[in-house]
């Protein structure tokens with residue numbers, strides 16, 4: 001008896017190098033043309049997918065009234081099958097023994113492993129078998145026992161060697177998005193594991209697409225995120241990371257807030273569903289941190305540009321804030337304050353006054369770099385997202401022995417910054433107070449106030 005051996009590769013068309021163009025962070029022409037070397041986008045190929053592969057060979061039993069597409073008759077029934085998982089490069093080999101002289105091979109894949117499931121929300125979540133996708137099938141039986149299948153790529157309509165059914169599966173718009181969501185989430189999960197075992201998600205996460213309404217994270221079971229996907233690709237990944245970081249925060253915090261169940265829709269949920277003013281610090285932090293982490297992860301994992309903090313007038317234009325008290329209860333101000341912790345050259349930026357005139361243009365809302373001689377400034381905190389994620393973890397024998405507590409209504413931005421000071425050694429009291437001032441609409445203080453000598457302010 002000779003073994004059958006089937007090999008192939010599964011990937012998804014690379015839409016990640018296009019992300020930055022989608023939200024206008026850079027000019028696609030300049031990136032494709034004049035930018036040299038490693039910054040030039042790679043030719044569009046595929047990003048590998050590590051997925052579960054199922055090989056099925058249908059047992060052929062003639063049945064006169066049910067002709068198959070090759071003119072022969074088949075019924076589904078007993079399936080011979082072998083399973084494997086693709087390697088990190090997307091490649092797979094399946095070997096199995098069978099006595100049949102000719103086989104009609106079918107390849108199914110499932111976007112599920114122990115850490116993650118990416119599913120269609122209409123399917124039953126308990127019955128994962130429902131979610132297999134057929135990405136290859138022979139039109140008729142073959143006797144070729146060593147097979148190398150054509151590339152199976154989601155989102156690439158050029159693979160003419162495939163059957164019509166496999167082609168429609170691989171090119172179905174929703175399947176392509178699910179493949180992208182799978183790749184992006186697995187990229188995040190792999191990196192979290194590399195950065196430290198404490199950082200990983202505690203149980204399997206379910207990413208559901210497409211959401212019937214706007215994107216949201218489930219708060220009762222705390223395992224599902226639903227992605228709407230109406231955004232362009234790049235922003236969709238930011239939305240995905242935002243929702244995943246709600247789950248991550250649940251996983252890495254203690255305590256339960258009543259507000260969690262009221263937290264239905266991101267951002268809007270704060271003002272629409274949650275009335276208790278006393279709890280706003282912890283809610284605004286939860287939301288602001290999800291947004292902060294989403295953009296930082298997008299930058300860290302896919303090399304996109306780093307987002308800068310808001311200038312005071314930008315915050316006022318967006319959120320009409322007037323005091324620090326209000327800022328701490330506002331997710332966008334918290335988002336901006338957290339960005340101050342990660343901005344590597346914080347002391348070179350001007351935050352301005354809140355009553356300055358700004359238009360509604362996105363970039364006018366963010367801080368601008370001031371030119372001039374570099375004065376002697378302290379080292380900015382310059383914390384990475386990985387360092388800041390660890391701030392959720394308590395440390396024995398410090399002022400913060402316990403993990404972050406979402407059940408404490410006072411646990412807002414100020415508390416988190418105190419934890420950063422104690423748990424990282426990267427934020428001194430002067431810089432911490434400066435960052436409070438930088439999101440305070442009433443303040444006019446600039447980062448250079450902590451420097452010896454001043455930058456020449458050339459901003460009009």
Ligand SMILES: [Zn+2]
Nearest residue numbers: 266267287290
């Ligand atoms: Zn949210």
